[in-house]
Every structure is written in C-alpha cells, then in structure tokens.
Amino acid sequence: MFIEFIQSLYDQSRPLPENPDDYTSILEDIEYFHLSATVYSLLKQQGRIEQTPIYFQNQLQKEYQTILYNNLYIKNQLKLVLDTFEANGISAIPLKGILFAETYFGHFSARRTTDIDILIRKEDMEKAKMCIQKLEYNVEGDSPSYHFHRTFSKMMPHSPVPLTIELHRDILRENSSSFEIEQFWKCSIPLEGYKHIKQLSEVHTFYMICLHGWKHGMDSLKYFIDIIQAIHVLNYKIDYNTLFKMAKNDHTLKRLTSTLTVVYNQFPHLNQINSFPFNKKSKIWWDYQEIRYGDRQSVKGFKNLIRVHLSEYDQFKHSMIFFKRWLFPNKLEITNLYPPSIKHKKYSIFRGYIKFYRKKFHTLFRALSYSKVKSQQKY
Template sequence: MFIEFIQSLYDQSHPLPENPNDYSSILEDIEYFHLSATVYSLLKQQGRMEQTPTYFQNQLKTEYQAVLYNNLYIKNQLKLILDTFEANDISAIPLKGILFNETYFGHFSARRTTDIDILIRKEDMEKAIRCIEELEYDTEGEYSSHHFHRSFGKVIPHSPVPLAIELHWDLLKEESSSLEIEQFWKHSTPLEGYKHIKQLSEVHTFYMICLHGWKHGMDSLKYFIDIIQTIHVLNHKIDYNALFKMAKNDHTLKRLTSTLTVVYNQFPHLDQINSFPFNKKSKIWWDYQEIRYGDRQSVKGFKNLIRVHLFEYDQFKHSMIFFKRWLFPNKSEITNLYPPSIKHKKYSIFRGYIKFYRKKFHTLFRALSYSKVKSQQKY
C-alpha cells in the first residue's frame, strides 16, 4: 500500500487512496521512515491535502512543524559553519541536508534533516577541524584510517540527540572504488554570496545521492524519494550514458545501475521522464516487506550483505577488501563500537574484540537457526 501511495504522489495518473481506513497504515509507514515533512510538503504543493482524512492531515502537520524547527536550527548552524570556512579561506561543498532540501524540494523544511555533511579538500582538513572545534563541536571518537570523514557533535537545545557534523574528504571508503573526488570539485559552482563555498553540479548531486542510497542498501523509502525527486526536478538534464561512462571510470557502475534499477522497477513512471537504458527486470532483489518488517540478522539479511558487497563492486578486489575489513576491523573501529571502560582500561581493546566476534557468531548462529527452521517448515 505504501509504495502505491508514494507512486500517487509522483504520478498523478495514480489517484490517492479513497478508503479513509487505508491512511492509518500509510501513516505508520510514513512515521517509520521519517517522511512526514516530505509527504506533507508534496501534498501541499500539489493542492491535494484535502483529499486525505483530517486525522492524517493533522498528524502530518504536527510532525512537519517539529521538523521545521529542527531544520531551522540546523540551517542556522550550517550558515555559521560556512561563514567561518569562508572567512578562513577554506573551500567547502555542503552535501545533502539543508541545501539539497532547498534546491530539490523547494524549502529547507520539506525533508527531515538530522546532521550536516560537508566536503572539504583533504589538505584543508586540519584547518577545518580547528574551525569546527572553535564552534564548540566535539570530536566523536577515533576514525578509521580507510574511512572518508571525521565526525563531530554538538548538543542541541531541548534535544537528547546532539547535532552531528561530518567533514568529508571523499564520498566512498578508500580502496572501494576509483572515484576521483576532484571531478566533484571541478564541476562545482560558487554558492550565492560566497567565494570559497561551492555547490555540486546537478549530475554530481544525482550521482552522490544514488551512491548514498546504495551504501545504505536502499533500506528506507527516503532514499527512493531523494532519487525520484531529483529525477523529477532535473528531468532530461541527467544524461545516463554520460553518467554511466563516468561511473565506469570510477568503478562504481554496478552500484549505480543496481540502485537505479530498483528505483525504476518500483516507480515505472520515471521512464516517461527520463528513460533508463538498462533492463529494469534484471535485478529485482529489493523487497519492501523485508526492509519494513524483515529481520536484518536473518538469512535473507546475510544474503543481501553478500549480494551487495560481492556482486555490486566493479572489481573483485574491492569486494575482498570490504570482507577483510568487515571480518577484521581495526582498533579505532572497535574502540568506537565498544568504548573502553575505566575499570578494565588495560584490556579494553581485547575485550572489545571479544564482544565484536561474540556478536558476529551470535548473529551467524541466529541466521543458521532461522534457515534450519524454515527448511523444516517446508516439510
């Protein structure tokens, strides 16, 4: 039902549900995926809010207002950070978040935002970190040597969850592709009112959000809506042949085509906006029921992990590097997962590894047990 509802938001040939009782389950799914602000904004823009039940409208409006206040605070924080970078001659490109909301959804509050992501040139990272720390953001743990960003946090007034900011020098982990981040800088343009602050080109924005959805296994409808909305806004400006040529050079082609195959398969009206030059029935691995109700520790969850990281890297060596890191994390990753205790500080890393592998084997045992039960049920 929820997929059909999203289809009706973007394809006017699909009417909104007529049965008021359907909106109860739709609302549950909207809240599960944190899409209240986006659905509210789309219905308002289309003038179709009155076609939905009153209780549905009221709940969306209440949650939209909460997102509005939250995003307003983040918007102000983003401006403060960008102004600080500009004053210190630090080149920066905001990723996703508030700027993406304004450019592709029409308003900063039309999409729930929880953090700030900014691309920084690697040579400017230390300078940028000092600026962030002067703005009272604290470093959030150690970072892995093969990772691509540093994380910081700051307490938000009246919120139990701190505002997170990530300073990126890349978009993907090292040795997981041949992506050249310089191309993103080369084709960026100055953001209005700034000299050093840039905005991603349209094609690189689309490229980025597709890769971002893939990294998360397309495990939320919000990744679908980000891609759908961008296709609607950019229309034929996205040249798939040129984009796939770029992805082939970056060794991200399988990731890109797999992600878009899933999106186009679920939302076939997109073909009328910008035709997708791949067989859309060739990789139907995605299942709504699984991401909404499935157990990610199940056998199917393991199969999806294998599928994504073994078959959707362009080069086999990138798959092997992923599995090596997955099975043998470095000390900084263990420390972040299991922070050392004061009582057992001397053996904290060792204890962290014990907890890590205990959880891994417990998950594997659950998956195998689940598989055995399912096999017995067949007979």
C-alpha cells in the same frame, strides 16, 4: 499500501487512496521513515492535501512544524559554518541536507534534516576541524585511516538529539573504487554570495545521492524519494549513458545500476520522465516488507550484506578489501564498538574482539541454519 501511496504522490494519474482507514497504516509508515515533512509539502504543492482525512492532515502538519523549527536551526548553523570557512579561505561543498532540500524540494523544511555534511579538501581538514571546534562542536572520537570523514556534535535547543557535523574528504571509502573526488570539485559551481563555498553540479548531486542510497542498502523510503525527486526536477538533464560511463571509469557502475534498477522497478512512471536503459527486474533483491518490518541485524540483513559486497563491487579486489575490513577490524574500530570498561581496562581490547566475533559467528550460524531450513521446505 505505502509504496502505492508514494506512487500516487509522484504519478498524479494515480488517485490517492479513497478509504479513510487506509491512512492509519500509511501514517505509521510515514512516521517510521521520517517522511512527514516531505509528504505534507508534496500534498500541499499539488493542492491535494484536502483529499486526505482530517486526522491525517493534522498529524502531518504537527510533525511538519517540528521539522520546520529544527531545520531552521540547522540552516542557521550551516550558514555559520560556511561563513566561518569562507572567512578562513577554506573551500567547501555542502552535501545533501538543507541545500539539497532547498534546491530539489523547493524549501528547506520540505525534507527532514538531522545533520550537516560538508565536503572539504583533504589538505584543509585540520584547519576546518579547528574552525568547527571554535564553534563549540565536540570531536566524536577517532576514525580509522580509511574513513573519509570526521564527526563533530553539539546539543540542539529543545532536542534530546545532538546536531552532528560531518566533514568529508571523500564520499566513498578508500580502496572501494577508483573514484576520484577531484571530479566533484572541478565541476562544482560557486554558491551564491560566496567565493570559496561551492555547490555540486546537477549530475554529481544525482550521482552522490544514488551512491548514498546504495551505501545504506536502500533501507529507507527516504532514499527512494531523494532519487525520485531529483529525477522529477532534473528530468532529461541526467544523461544516463554519460553517467554510466563516468561510473564505469570510477568502478561504481554496479552500485549505480543496482540502485536505479530498484527505484525504477518500484516507481515505473519514472521511465516516462527519463527512460532507464537497463532492465534487470529478474535480479531485484529489494523487498519493502524486509526494510519496514525486518530486523536490520537479522539473518536477512546479513545475507543482504554478503550479496551487496560480493556482487555489487565492480572489481573483485574491492570486495575482498571490504571483507578483510569487515572480518578483521582494527583496534580503533573495536574500541569504538565496545568502549573499555574501568573494571577490565587491561584486557578491554581482547574482550572487545571476543564480543565482536561472537556476534559475527552467531549471525553466520543463524544464516546457515535459516538457509538449510528454507532448502528443506522446497522439497
């Protein structure tokens, strides 16, 4: 029902559900995926909010107001950070978040935002880090060398959840592609009112949100809506042939085509806006029931992880690098996953590895058992 509801939001030839009882489950799904602000904004923009039940309207509006205040705080914090970078001559590009909502959804409150992501040149990272710390954000631990961002946080007023800032030097892990972040910088344009602060080009924005959705296994409808909204706004400005040539050169083509195939399969009206040149419906792996009701740490989640990283890296060596990192994490990653205890500090790393491999092999055993049962059921 929820997929059909989202289809009706973006394809207005489809009517909204007429049965008031349907909106109870739709509202549950909206809240599960944190889409209240987006759904409320789209219905208001289309003048169709009155076609929904009163209780549905009231709940959406209530949650929209909460998101409005949170996003306003984040918007002000983003401006403070960007102004600080500008004053210190640090080049930066805001990613997703508030700027994406304003540009592609029409208002900063039309899309729930929980953090601030900013692209920084590698050579400016330490300088940017000091600027962030002066704004009273705390560094959140260390990161492995192949990670492409540093994380900072501080508490938000009237919120139990802290505001997180991630400073990115890249958007993909090292040795997972041939992607060069410099292309994003070269094609970026100055953000209004700034000299050093840039905005991604339209093509690179679209490229980024597709790769971002893939990285998360398209495990939320919010990734679909980001891509759908961009397609509606950009329309023919996205030349898929040019985009796929870029992705082929970056060795991200399988990731890109897989993601867009899933989106177009669920929302076929997009072909009327910008026709998708691939047709791989027989290989669709995405399932709504799994992402909505399945356990993301389950056997299915484990099998999806294997599928993604065996079949959706363009080069076999990139798959092997992933599996090496996944099977043999370094001490820093183990420490972050299983912090040392005071009682067993001397053997904490060893204990961490034991916990890590016990969990991995338990899931693997369940996956193998599940596959065996399924194969027996076929016969």
